[in-house]
Structure formats: structure tokens, C-alpha cells
Amino acid sequence: MPPLVNLPKEAAHFNLALQLHKPEHGPPQRPPKIDNAQARIYSEAHLTPNRRDTMSADWLSNVEPMVYKSRIKVPYTWSVGETGSRFFVELRDNKRLFGKRCAGCNTVYVPPRKMCGRCFRDTDDWVEVGPEGTLQTFTVVRYSHELQPMAAPFAYGIILLDRASTGLVHLIGDTDLAALRAGIRLAPVFREERSGTILDIAYFRPVGSR
């Protein structure tokens, strides 16, 4: 049996979901012999064959391909920065959304940035945006992995909040997924308990839906 590292309990929920093409079950296949097309390419190119094929077959046929399972779980403490902090504090304490405008090109960045990447200068004013916005694009996700906050099927969207110049990526919830179209109007649904993160908005809901 290949060795397995002792994983902590939560690893049992480590869902190896979405392998688009699952490897065959059972013993791994021996790498295929070089076929005629390959041999022709090698001979035309004066290449030496794949080193594996020059080895004797005997010892290879007895090799069990070992695998080693592990995971990397490293803590980080990212500084949100003064600009991002203002955004999240307003979201948490007041349920208000803000962008930051560059006076050079009049772009209102949402989420707000300290600098305008196009003009390469500091941004200037804080601009309250939304809370409603227009859906620029979306997708309905139909596969699940453990990093998703909702169970599939669910939707993501890029929402251009009113008075913003750039779109905000978020979830779309509480809606008929089949009825989603670009151009519809959405409003944020705030969580009751907010902690100053992007998920203080639970999702955006189409305006007028229910």
C-alpha cells in the first residue's frame, strides 16, 4: 500500500471534486510502447528514443508506482490596507458601498484602490456607489468544490454598481437561475452578522424577484 500521511480529521472532507477526466481505477497503465508514428518522428529527427524504452522491461513491470498524499495549509495575515479597510468598515458598520475615483481619468474603482493603474497616480475622492447595480456578465456553476460558499447550482456575476466604473465580482442568490440575463438590475443582500469581509454581502438578488 502506498504510504498515507496521517491527515487531521477535517481532511476527511477534503473533497477531490472536479477531476475533469478521472484516472482509470485499478493498477496504473504501463506507459504505452512507442508506436510507429512516434518512431518515425524520432528517426526523422535523429532523436534517441525515450529513455524508459531503453530500459529492460523486467524490473519496470515489477515497480509499484508510489504516491504520497499530503496537503499544505499555511496561515496568512494579510493587511487589508487603509483603502480596503475603509471599504470593509463601511460595509460592516453601515451597509454602505464605496469606490474611489481617479480625477485623472474619472474612473471610480470598486473595490476602491489607493492608486489608479492607468494614470499611475493616487486616486482622489471617495464615492458612494450602489447599492444597486447592473449585471454585466454571469455564470451558473454546476460543479461543487469545498471552496465554494454555496452548493451548486449557484451563480456568480460581475455587477456594475450605480456610479461605479468597474465591476464587482460576487454571488447571485435567491433567484431563478434560468432567468438570469446580462443587463438585469440587482441589489445586495447584507448578512445580519457582519465582520468586515466581502461575504458581509451574502449575495446579490435581482431587483423585483421573489
Add this chain to the structure above:
Amino acid sequence: MTERVAIVGVGQTRQERNKVYDTFADMVYEATTLALADAGLSIDQIENVVSASNDFWDGRTISSMAINDACGSYDKNISCVEGDGTFAAFYGMTRILSGAYDTTLVVAHSKGSESVSSHITNAMFDPLYVRALGLDAISSAAFQARRYMDRYGVSEEQCALVSVKNHGNAFRNPYAQLPLRLTVQDVLQSRMLADPIKLLDASPISDGACAIILARESAARKTPKPPVWVRGVGYCADAYHLGDRDLAECAALVQAARKAYDMAGVRNPRKQLDVVELYDAFTYQELLWTEGLGLCGPGEGGRLIESGATQLEGDIPVNPSGGLLSAHTVIAAGLVRIAECVLQLRGEAGERQVKGARTALAHGVNGPCGQSHCVWVLGV
């Protein structure tokens, strides 16, 4: 360019779903030895190395350090480009043009089988604003597909034609992972992943490695095979935040292509290019990138593929290798496009050979939804 640079050797492993007998170093060694044999060079004649490798995919930092025995980097200058192989090749070329080196080995590797792709690609998004939403490469690409298709009326059927063509082309490429005989209906009925991207609209998970050897002209002329000249290169990055970009367009690709075309003297790419290998991570991307490369007008990618022009027998064959849809080794995929173009221009492409190819274009992408592009024009 003040002095000409050529590609004098290429090597690639087969791309497979799970190369369970190979470590990263084993694959790098295989690709490197094949490239050296192809170039008629010994490892001692390689003056510096650029590794294209990604720490997160490999699960260890300084991913270039970990494979340096496999690419002859002891006592040499090896640097890492953490991105697609086309960008690593660009850096490798500039090291020669700087005057510091005559030859550069560029080797790219990754193994998609060893991690969970959605977890790795989720990590490219901002931890404060996007990552907690669980977005990944497929769901973000779906944003772009929808926006592009909405703007120009491109249909899912037109996207499906890309999958049919490229998986079919893969039968002629012994290195490709997924030769498949498909119909448009097969693609349309395949499992929906994130609207409008279905399973057969998406590239697979792959393991593999690819190596190329670049040389300045004086060194290139000494190698046994005709050098393949770098006629033009362009590189351009778009904004990082998805919401800052107009996802229905590919302004960064247009700019990168323009730079490469200007250098190469290409004024009419549709006429002057004989073969194109582009970065089709998803079917809609082949259509959108053919527009960005100027092979057709904006919004006309769907009509281009319907015309048959991009088939192997057409007037502008695209991805005769089968493209990323047939084998997508992250990081290596763009370098494989360059290697395939080299084989085409030498007449060594076997059953996927485009007859009489003299000018080729290879294209690579880094980041979600084509965040940055690198375009190569090669010629003999």
C-alpha cells in the same frame, strides 16, 4: 532586433492525464535530453537556463531550484518565470540579446494530476475580494465566454466546432492526450460545468514537460538542423481585477500581436501566416483569440471556424496539434505551441504537417480570461 535569435532544438514529453511514473524532475530531464539531441548540443553548451514553473502547482517554493539537476543547471544561471512558457521563452531570448549568453535552455513543466485544479486556480484571485467566493479558472472563463458571446452573437454551436476540430486534429499528434472523434452534438450534450462552458468546451488536466533551446545567430548556424528564426515577439498585460476589464475584448492580445507583427513585418496575418498555434484553454477562446490576432474581424471568430479556413487543409490552419483542448499542461502549454510551430517550419510535424509552412505564430496566455498574452512569429 539587433541580432537574430533562433530556436535550434525542441523536446516534449507526451502529455498525459497522470504520469504516475514521473516526478517533475523526470519529466524535465526527458524534455531536456530530447531538446539537446534535437539540437545536436551537449548540456555543457547550454549557457543558462530559464525554468517555467509555478510554485503553487508544484506545491513547493522556488520550483526552479527543485528541478535544476534535471536540466543541467549546476554551476549555471537558472532563473524562474512563474507563468506560461511563452513568457519564459521571451525572458530566455532577452538573456541572449543582452549579450551575456549565446544559448538558453527554456524548460517548462507541471503536473495537473497532483493537485486539485479548482483550488490552485482559485488562489490566483484576490484573497480579500474574490477568493472567498470560490471563483476558479472555469467559472471566471465562463464570465468571459458569456460577455463575448452576448456582445457578438457567437453561438455555443460555433464554440463546439473548435472542440470537434482540435480533438480530431489530436489523432495526428502522438504527444496529445485526448484524440476524440466528436460531433457538435457530443459537445453540446456534454456535462455543463459553468454556463456556457461544458465539459467538452474545456481543456483537460494534464501532466508534461517541454523544452526549447534558443541560440544567437552565430551559435545557431553551427547546429545540424536549419534554425527557426524568431521574427517577432510581443507581450502585453491587461488589468488584474476582472471587473476592470472589458472581457468581451482582448486588448492585451491585440497589442501583443501588433508588436510581434511590426517586428516581423507581418501586415496581413491571414495571408502571411501559414500556421497558428494558439492558447485554446476553452473553445470560446480560440474564436476570441483569432479575432485578437487579426485573422478575422472583431466578432467574426465564429464565422471563421464555420468557413473551414482554420482546418488543417484550410488557408489558415489553427492548432493542428490539437491545441490545449487536447492536452493542457499548465505552464508548458505555450512552450508546446512554440515547439509545435518549430516542427511545422522544419517539415517535421508528421501527419499534422501544414504543407510548405514557412511562417508560424505561437501564442501563450497567463492569468484568468487572457490576462496577459505573449505572441511569437517564427520563420524559416
